[in-house]
Amino acid sequence: MQSIRNIAIIAHVDHGKTTLVDKIIHASKIFRENQEFGDLILDNNDLERERGITITSKNVSVRYNGVKINIIDTPGHADFGGEVERVLRMADGVILLVDAFEGPMPQTRFVLSKAIALGLKPIVIVNKVDKENCRPDEVHEQVFDLMFNLDATEDQLDFPCVYGSSKQGWMSNDWKKPTDNIIHLLDAIIEHIPASKVQEGTPQMQITSLDYSSFVGRIAIGRLERGTLTEGMQISLCKADGSTKKMRIKELQVFEGLGKVKVEKVECGEICAVTGIEDFEIGDTIADAENPEALARISIDEPTMNMLFTINNSPFFGKEGKLVTSRHIRDRLFKETEKNLALKVVPTESEDKFLVFGRGILHLSVLIETMRREGYELQVGQPQVIFKQGENGEKLEPIESLVVDVPEAVAGKVIELATQGKGELLIMEPKGDLQHLEFNIPSRGLIGLRSKVLTATFGEAIMAHRFISYEPFKGHIPGRINGSLISMNTGPAIPYAIDKLQDRGVFFIDPGEEVYTGMVVGEHNRQNDIEVNLQASKQLTNMRASGTDSNVKIAPKLNFSLEECMEFIQKDEYLEITPKSLRMRKIFLDPNERKRNEKK
Numbered sequence: 001m002q003s004i005r006n007i008a009i010i011a012h013v014d015h016g017k018t019t020l021v022d023k024i025i026h027a028s029k030i031f032r033e034n035q036e037f038g039d040l041i042l043d044n045n046d047l048e049r050e051r052g053i054t055i056t057s058k059n060v061s062v063r064y065n066g067v068k069i070n071i072i073d074t075p076g077h078a079d080f081g082g083e084v085e086r087v088l089r090m091a092d093g094v095i096l097l098v099d100a101f102e103g104p105m106p107q108t109r110f111v112l113s114k115a116i117a118l119g120l121k122p123i124v125i126v127n128k129v130d131k132e133n134c135r136p137d138e139v140h141e142q143v144f145d146l147m148f149n150l151d152a153t154e155d156q157l158d159f160p161c162v163y164g165s166s167k168q169g170w171m172s173n174d175w176k177k178p179t180d181n182i183i184h185l186l187d188a189i190i191e192h193i194p195a196s197k198v199q200e201g202t203p204q205m206q207i208t209s210l211d212y213s214s215f216v217g218r219i220a221i222g223r224l225e226r227g228t229l230t231e232g233m234q235i236s237l238c239k240a241d242g243s244t245k246k247m248r249i250k251e252l253q254v255f256e257g258l259g260k261v262k263v264e265k266v267e268c269g270e271i272c273a274v275t276g277i278e279d280f281e282i283g284d285t286i287a288d289a290e291n292p293e294a295l296a297r298i299s300i301d302e303p304t305m306n307m308l309f310t311i312n313n314s315p316f317f318g319k320e321g322k323l324v325t326s327r328h329i330r331d332r333l334f335k336e337t338e339k340n341l342a343l344k345v346v347p348t349e350s351e352d353k354f355l356v357f358g359r360g361i362l363h364l365s366v367l368i369e370t371m372r373r374e375g376y377e378l379q380v381g382q383p384q385v386i387f388k389q390g391e392n393g394e395k396l397e398p399i400e401s402l403v404v405d406v407p408e409a410v411a412g413k414v415i416e417l418a419t420q421g422k423g424e425l426l427i428m429e430p431k432g433d434l435q436h437l438e439f440n441i442p443s444r445g446l447i448g449l450r451s452k453v454l455t456a457t458f459g460e461a462i463m464a465h466r467f468i469s470y471e472p473f474k475g476h477i478p479g480r481i482n483g484s485l486i487s488m489n490t491g492p493a494i495p496y497a498i499d500k501l502q503d504r505g506v507f508f509i510d511p512g513e514e515v516y517t518g519m520v521v522g523e524h525n526r527q528n529d530i531e532v533n534l535q536a537s538k539q540l541t542n543m544r545a546s547g548t549d550s551n552v553k554i555a556p557k558l559n560f561s562l563e564e565c566m567e568f569i570q571k572d573e574y575l576e577i578t579p580k581s582l583r584m585r586k587i588f589l590d591p592n593e594r595k596r597n598e599k600k
């Protein structure tokens with residue numbers, strides 16, 4: 001029987017996981033001759049490419065010296081931490097990658113703690129040693145300290161450390177002695193990661209991932225813990241509620257290179273894909289037909305944020321999207337929860353409103369962006385942090401660890417901004433030519449903080465945060481300081497009108513853009529909301545006077561990203577999302593209705 005190593009690659013965002021997996025794939029020459037492949041072939045969906053981050057974890061497989069290595073690439077952004085928790089169940093060991101300059105970051109701690117708790121042995125890679133100012137030895141020591149603090153066992157603390165540069169495609173046991181390949185790493189995997197265990201007995205496979213093919217339907221993916229599986233075999237599916245259902249396996253596949261190949265039999269320890277299983281959920285166990293024994297289910301950290309999702313009922317509804325009904329949105333949201341384990345959808349009293357719970361702004365915005373690309377129209381409300389009640393009935397809120405690396409000259413501004421959000425400065429120390437700041441801060445205080453910090457530091461701050469725990473409520477945090485500019489009428493915004501209102505604030509719309517009554521068209525430079533008339537045109541005396549209308553100089557509009565809009569809207573506002581547009585608006589479009597509701 002072949003020897004298998006199942007490893008997951010874990011790290012903080014951008015530390016170089018996907019680049020490394022790419023290099024491993026290139027090294028094992030999985031491509032046919034003359035086949036052209038670009039960089040980061042694994043980050044293959046549009047959003048991953050545009051944002052340069054991994055969103056969903058992926059399985060690939062290479063062969064080295066007669067050993068099959070199944071590699072699971074995971075996302076490093078804290079909002080997708082649920083993905084990592086889910087797929088670690090398939091691994092026998094992990095590769096923990098750490099940036100040789102940045103060192104361990106909040107998400108390094110999180111993913112490592114999960115791996116250690118599962119008893120997985122890590123190989124540590126101090127990556128990016130090609131970077132100027134890197135400090136590999138110091139980083140190695142920091143990783144050791146971190147593991148020690150996370151209660152790693154003696155065996156885990158005795159981790160092998162590899163140094164290298166995924167980007168340049170080399171790994172070595174000494175960062176001062178670069179090589180020209182990654183063989184050193186492959187050897188370390190074979191030597192230090194235990195071969196996947198072979199347990200005899202009736203089959204047991206926990207479903208940890210889900211794939212979909214239009215030919216065969218839903219595909220269940222997981223690691224076979226015990227026994228063997230064969231094509232056409234009768235099995236029982238053990239569900240969450242303790243019930244079991246008999247079914248038949250249609251086809252079996254294992255991972256090979258970047259794809260999957262069909263096999264008749266799967267041996268214990270292998271990661272495989274099973275078709276023909278209906279109605280399964282992630283966490284279910286595929287077990288023996290007669291004596292089914294379920295594996296313990298996967299538990300995943302709770303979401304910390306929620307947002308109201310509702311149908312688009314703005315005056316412009318249905319003009320740009322195809323999927324607009326509450327039924328469409330409902331089905332899509334529930335479908336998402338099948339594979340996005342950290343996401344929860346809760347129906348509300350109203351048929352067309354859903355509460356969607358997630359791990360953070362990015363977790364929710366990626367879902368929204370995906371939906372809008374699929375042709376959906378919807379509206380969302382202000383993101384809400386989830387509070388809990390403590391044992392004595394006190395109000396608790398999520399607290400996160402925030403790390404910011406900034407040039408010294410602007411460190412003071414960052415501290416000021418974080419403090420406004422009730423952040424508490426814990427550490428301030430030099431790191432290369434930067435200042436390294438660590439805060440504990442309520443999740444509430446983080447909403448909108450990124451854009452403020454980037455503006456204040458001219459884009460030079462590197463920022464990351466990660467949930468730590470629920471703690472007593474830290475008190476009121478002032479929200480957005482400025483009010484909204486609200487359109488009084490419906491119709492195209494006249495350039496002359498915008499021009500006359502420029503001293504009132506910044507606009508989110510272009511001259512000529514269609515707006516509607518109650519739409520938020522800009523940010524007021526004072527605290528209160530005001531209504532503005534964008535249809536006011538200059539009294540036309542003659543043709544030449546109207547000609548001057550196009551000569552006005554209007555400052556370019558403020559172009560918010562989806563996340564910026566989500567962080568900008570207030571409690572009484574919605575964000576309208578269509579495949580083509582993002583518009584902010586008052587929930588009550590009519591000013592009189594708005595006033596009545598304010599009083600309530």
Ligand SMILES: Nc1nc2c(ncn2[C@@H]2O[C@H](COP(=O)(O)OP(=O)(O)OP(=O)(O)O)[C@@H](O)[C@H]2O)c(=O)[nH]1
Pocket residue numbers: 011012013014015016017018019020052053054055074075076077127128129130131164165166167168
């Ligand atoms: N200088 C240098 N840059 C690297 C190295 N490895 C990766 N990078 C760069 O770091 C950035 C992030 O690399 P990725 O491989 O996407 O990082 P990742 O860990 O997969 O990121 P997520 O999946 O989003 O968590 C890219 O711009 C890479 O080119 C390295 O060894 N040296």
Ligand SMILES: [Mg+2]
Pocket residue numbers: 017018019043053054074075076
């Ligand atoms: Mg990646």
